[in-house]
Amino acid sequence: MSTVTESGVVDAVNKELLIGGKWTQAKEGKTFPVHDPSTGKVLCEVANASKEDGLAALDAAVAVQNEWAATAPRERGEILRRAYEKLMQRQEELALLMTLEMGKPLAEARGEIAYAAEFFRWFAEEAVRIEGGYAVAPNGSGRFLIAKQPVGPSLLITPWNFPMAMGTRKIGPAVAAGCTMVIKPAAQTPLSMLALAQILADSGLPDGVLNVVTTKSAGGVMEPLIRDGRARKLSFTGSTAVGRKLLEQCADKVLRTSMELGGNAPFLVFDDADVDAAVEGAMQAKMRNIGEACTAANRFYVQRGIAEEFSRKLTERMSALPIGRGTEDGVVVGPLIDEAAIQKVSELVADAAQRGAKVLTGGATVDGPGNFYQPTVLTDVPGAARMASEEIFGPVAPIAIFDTEDEVVDKANDTEFGLVSYVFTSEIKRAIRVSERLDTGMVGLNQGIVSNPAAPFGGVKQSGLGREGGTVGIDEFLETKYIAVSL
Incomplete structure (x- = not known):
């Protein structure tokens, strides 16, 4: 659109932390710069979260997990559907924002917005297709009920190269499954995620379901959340070297993990x-x-x-x-x-x-x-x-x-590698x-x-664990519960 300007799209983004539905400054008031890689110039400053900010975001996610899990699947799906429509309506300005902070040409950025939106459309439809099972025990004396339930509060870490699509690929199934989230976007490209968070809020996502912490200290903020024990899931996209470190940290509390790592x-x-x-x-x-x-x-x-x-x-x-x-x-x-x-x-x-x-x-x-x-x-x-x-x-x-x-x-x-x-x-x-x-x-x-978005994305060997997208993507945010019934 001719009315979209570079300064306008940057100024329109809230650059604070999103915790419990409220935009707030980092506790210490610190910020860090976001650069335009094509010029080296600073686009803006965003909040630089501390460990305390991260824990506050986890507090918010934990506080509303039970209520969010009890929300009707159709309602969760409708939120994602509305967010899909808003992404497509704002494709031009969001593409420009992405190009400014990440560098990819506008044509590719537009393509990524459409690709990102498709994850919301896909998981809007998957939200109402979470299925369990019913079976007769082999000896006939009882019944097996199989239920699928949300994993619980989830930690999401996204990379800089696809700053919108990697967000929707994780947020979409988490919302559809009924999980609350703390998400940390890459420090190089936080603006796309901040814009996405506002779109989800405008689409009706309840306060505290999605919490966003931007920070230059990824390890300093996220490791305490991993080791805290209340989060039950980590989904990470990034390098294999960092993925290995995160897996070691997750082992302490036996967190469910999804790892989309390097390739060759x-x-x-x-x-x-x-x-x-x-x-x-x-x-x-x-x-x-x-x-x-x-x-x-x-x-x-x-x-x-x-x-x-x-x-x-x-x-x-x-x-x-x-x-x-x-x-x-x-x-x-x-x-x-x-x-x-x-x-x-x-x-x-x-x-x-x-x-x-x-x-x-x-x-x-x-x-x-x-x-x-x-x-x-x-x-x-x-x-x-x-x-x-x-x-x-x-x-x-x-x-x-x-x-x-x-x-x-x-x-x-x-x-x-084996992606x-x-x-x-x-x-x-x-x-x-x-x-x-x-x-x-x-x-x-x-x-x-x-x-x-309709196909399972993921690798083998040191390219990762689990799959994102497709009919199996939502399973990464669901636990299987077996209920034994005696007759």
Whole structure:
């Protein structure tokens, strides 16, 4: 909308903590800055919560848990439905807000708002489909009643790369299941979550059901909540390293956990594939969100017969991508989130080049303000290169050649991660065979995007625990209770 301005969308967001339905300053009055990654300038200051603020948020969630759990499923679903509609009505301003704090181009930000809203629509429908069971005991003397009940107060931690969608993907099933929440958004991108919290309040979510704590001290605020014992669930999206630490903390109180962690996605292209379709899929799998996604293709394996053609066409596409501030018309590649991200990508590319990889395009930062890195394609990337085992999280596509199916499956599985993989082939038997052999929770078969609110999202090995979305997503916030009935 022409009336939407950058300063306007930032000013419209409440930048305090949301605790028990009230917007409040941090107890110590502290704040921290939110930066525009395309310019480095400060957009605003938001409340910097302390441990005491976090515990107050948990107090609020615990206080209303029983009342919220007793709310009719239809009522919970209607709240989510209204929130879905408000997200779509405000898509333009919310997209601009996200672009300002995270950097992704406006077109992608609009897409994320629509994607985020779909989680609310999906779980609005799932709220009334929570089912139990009834069975006759094997000896006939009694009956088994199976009930599904809310886990209870839940702690939610979301990342910076999809600041709205990762919120709705967790809040949606928690609301539908009847759980109260304390959510901590990433310090780099708190504004989208604060805006989302207000939308939920405006949609009728009762006070205390959702509490938001923004903070620069993630561990200092969240660890006491985990160890407190009253929260019964932690859902985290972020790095595997942080996930391991959180799992150790959760073990003390035996909290239910959902972990959506790092990835190292292999992208397999067999020589019977449609090369143009594979290149298109590669662009989607690599460049969604500027490559800053756990689902991003991290290792490209191309069969020798088409390796030259695939590399040439991918290079042509990557080198033509417009780079700039996400608010500018036509921009496809925005800035990375911060200086640390630029440094890591630069180090990984330099390491690969030193080990013999060839840079076909890109391979350098962009001069000027902001955290920009050129879209990059590398070929002849050796297995010893760091980017073969480390998540790149940037616009870099490393290509290696393979000869046989067994060889490439072994290479694809040779990682501690197992979130998603991509396979391009026109041979149906190979498609099924390879998809089943890959050690990942998801497979993109002849397509470069797998995320869908109606499908179960999650990985195996050190890419995480549990699933988000789909018909199983709500189960992460439900406990199964067995009631034995004697006749």
